[in-house]
Amino acid sequence: DAGVIQSPRHEVTEMGQEVTLRCKPISGHNSLFWYRQTMMRGLELLIYFNNNVPIDDSGMPEDRFSAKMPNASFSTLKIQPSEPRDSAVYFCASSLPRFLAHDNEQFFGPGTRLTVL
Amino acid sequence: GENVEQHPSTLSVQEGDSAVIKCTYSDSASNYFPWYKQELGKGPQLIIDIRSNVGEKKDQRIAVTLNKTAKHFSLHITETQPEDSAVYFCAASPWDYKLSFGAGTTVTVRA
Numbered sequence: 001d002a003g004v005i006q007s008p009r010h011e012v013t014e015m016g017q018e019v020t021l022r023c024k025p026i027s028g029h030n031s032l033f034w035y036r037q038t039m040m041r042g043l044e045l046l047i048y049f050n051n052n053v054p055i056d057d058s059g060m061p062e063d064r065f066s067a068k069m070p071n072a073s074f075s076t077l078k079i080q081p082s083e084p085r086d087s088a089v090y091f092c093a094s095s096l097p098r099f100l101a102h103d104n105e106q107f108f109g110p111g112t113r114l115t116v117l
Numbered sequence: 118g119e120n121v122e123q124h125p126s127t128l129s130v131q132e133g134d135s136a137v138i139k140c141t142y143s144d145s146a147s148n149y150f151p152w153y154k155q156e157l158g159k160g161p162q163l164i165i166d167i168r169s170n171v172g173e174k175k176d177q178r179i180a181v182t183l184n185k186t187a188k189h190f191s192l193h194i195t196e197t198q199p200e201d202s203a204v205y206f207c208a209a210s211p212w213d214y215k216l217s218f219g220a221g222t223t224v225t226v227r228a
Contacts (some may be wrong), residue, residue: 004160031214043161043206043218056215091160095214104149104210108160 004109012115018080023092035091082116119144123219136194138222140207147209155204197226
């Protein structure tokens with residue numbers, strides 16, 4: 001099992017540019033989460049998908065952020081236009097369907113370190 | 118929403134000693150409490166979890182205790198080893214998807 005796969009692992013861009021982060025969840029997992037990690041705010045949930053449908057996007061900072069999950073094996077998080085304060089590590093996580101799991105364990109990917117200059 | 122506070126923010130222990138990290142939560146509806154370990158350059162990884170119908174759970178050198186009345190839970194690591202050095206996060210969830218994380222504890226095990 002390859003685990004959750006994220007790409008790119010590092011991204012450096014200039015303010016105003018569009019950034020797209022990618023995630024492949026673990027096969028068979030039907031829940032997908034995007035988190036942002038910063039020193040100041042810790043780990044924050046940005047958006048949660050269940051069966052490819054966005055269930056809770058209340059953590060998305062503003063309209064510059066958008067996320068999609070076109071199928072069960074792929075999701076993107078897009079920032080347009082990017083700003084220096086978006087610099088952070090972005091994690092994708094996935095979890096099993098509730099009826100297959102006795103708990104809420106989320107499996108995290110390795111993260112994408114985003115730097116906006 | 119749920120608010121999780123975690124202490125201490127940093128912890129340095131001598132190899133072989135014990136380490137204890139404490140968390141408090143605010144939402145009495147929370148009933149699932151996982152602990153994640155994050156090594157440098159990696160994503161958080163679940164190391165142990167506890168549900169509200171259990172007061173204590175142990176897995177080899179790590180254990181977690183839960184006091185629902187006081188709304189606090191703790192992680193105990195015994196016989197610490199250098200590979201235990203990492204950032205540890207507690208979290209709380211009302212048995213749905215939403216995990217609220219503590220701010221993290223950086224544990225350093227001195228050889």
